[in-house]
Amino acid sequence: CAQPRLRPQNAAAHWSGRLALQVHDAQAEDQSFSAAFELQGSESEGQLILLTPFGAALAELLWSPAGAQLRQGGELRESPSLEALVQDTIGTPLPLGALFAWLAGEQAAAPGWRADLSQLAEGRLRAERTDPLPRATLRLVLDR
Amino acid sequence: DGLQSLEAFMQNAQAGKAEFTQTVTSPAKEGQAARSKTSSGEFSFQRPGRFKFDYRKPFAQQIVADGKTLWMYDADLNQVTQRAQAKVLDATPAAILASAASVQALRADFDLKAAPDQDGLQWVQATPKAKEGQLQSVRVGFAGNQLAAIDMLDSFGQRSLMRFTNVQTSASLPADTFKFVAPKGADVLAQ
Numbered sequence: 001c002a003q004p005r006l007r008p009q010n011a012a013a014h015w016s017g018r019l020a021l022q023v024h025d026a027q028a029e030d031q032s033f034s035a036a037f038e039l040q041g042s043e044s045e046g047q048l049i050l051l052t053p054f055g056a057a058l059a060e061l062l063w064s065p066a067g068a069q070l071r072q073g074g075e076l077r078e079s080p081s082l083e084a085l086v087q088d089t090i091g092t093p094l095p096l097g098a099l100f101a102w103l104a105g106e107q108a109a110a111p112g113w114r115a116d117l118s119q120l121a122e123g124r125l126r127a128e129r130t131d132p133l134p135r136a137t138l139r140l141v142l143d144r
Numbered sequence: 145d146g147l148q149s150l151e152a153f154m155q156n157a158q159a160g161k162a163e164f165t166q167t168v169t170s171p172a173k174e175g176q177a178a179r180s181k182t183s184s185g186e187f188s189f190q191r192p193g194r195f196k197f198d199y200r201k202p203f204a205q206q207i208v209a210d211g212k213t214l215w216m217y218d219a220d221l222n223q224v225t226q227r228a229q230a231k232v233l234d235a236t237p238a239a240i241l242a243s244a245a246s247v248q249a250l251r252a253d254f255d256l257k258a259a260p261d262q263d264g265l266q267w268v269q270a271t272p273k274a275k276e277g278q279l280q281s282v283r284v285g286f287a288g289n290q291l292a293a294i295d296m297l298d299s300f301g302q303r304s305l306m307r308f309t310n311v312q313t314s315a316s317l318p319a320d321t322f323k324f325v326a327p328k329g330a331d332v333l334a335q
Contacts, residue, residue: 030228032223034216034223049170054304055298055303055304056278056296056298069274073278078209
């Protein structure tokens with residue numbers, strides 16, 4: 001039989017769990033976003049699906065060196081910039097590249113962000129953005 | 145057939161409780177097997193407009209609709225999000241089915257028709273009228289007149305099968321069943 005295409009493990013990393021994002025806006029009320037998620041691939045090519053607790057997908061982000069796509073509410077949007085689509089999906093930019101590294105337990109620099117990987121063994125990740133304002137807190141709980 | 149079971153269920157079951165098991169399967173991507181996740185807990189409902197999903201395994205999560213507000217509490221994240229219930233139309237067919245006042249109310253949002261029996265259950269096919277919604281198709285399964293399963297396919301190909309066991313229907317449930325109180329110390333946020 002054909003030899004299955006062996007892909008190095010981390011190239012097709014897959015993480016699933018729940019995420020909560022809080023944007024602490026001094027003037028307005030705190031803005032929050034939370035959802036279950038499936039994240040796979042790498043910074044250069046991958047997929048992020050956001051789901052309701054009942055398993056219905058809210059949005060799907062796909063990206064590759066050729067560009068990024070956001071599918072949401074029956075609508076498909078394409079953009080050369082993944083960051084722009086992430087901002088449209090959850091309301092604030094997220095350093096996806098650094099996120100893959102953090103999830104793999106590596107401290108990666110992301111301008112304005114600081115990640116706490118101390119509880120990764122328990123499946124928890126927390127990252128704070130202090131620059132640019134408004135301050136934001138991202139928390140992830142991984143399914144085990 | 146399924147449609148008759150749905151009508152009987154909607155008339156007889158004003159309120160009820162059941163245990164549920166939910167299996168969510170994401171479509172297989174090239175080179176990867178389909179992934180599925182199972183969770184379970186207790187479900188209760190009272191017409192119109194109130195329901196509660198108390199997920200226990202593999203993690204604790206509560207979703208409570210008190211008739212006005214939809215509360216979602218995730219114990220691991222220690223966070224409560226609240227939304228106006230009206231804004232979240234297709235939260236889940238189980239919720240709509242349970243909290244809709246009647247079959248007519250359900251027909252406002254879904255085209256309903258009987259589907260062939262399968263796995264020993266009588267099924268109804270419910271197609272959402274709102275085209276841009278998240279759902280592609282929903283089938284509701286009955287064992288006689290008792291709710292037994294809801295099989296939902298969303299527009300991304302995600303399939304969520306919820307099976308109900310130990311279903312007890314009644315005229316009503318205690319008032320505080322659907323009263324949500326945010327645990328001390330949890331962040332409560334509007335979404």
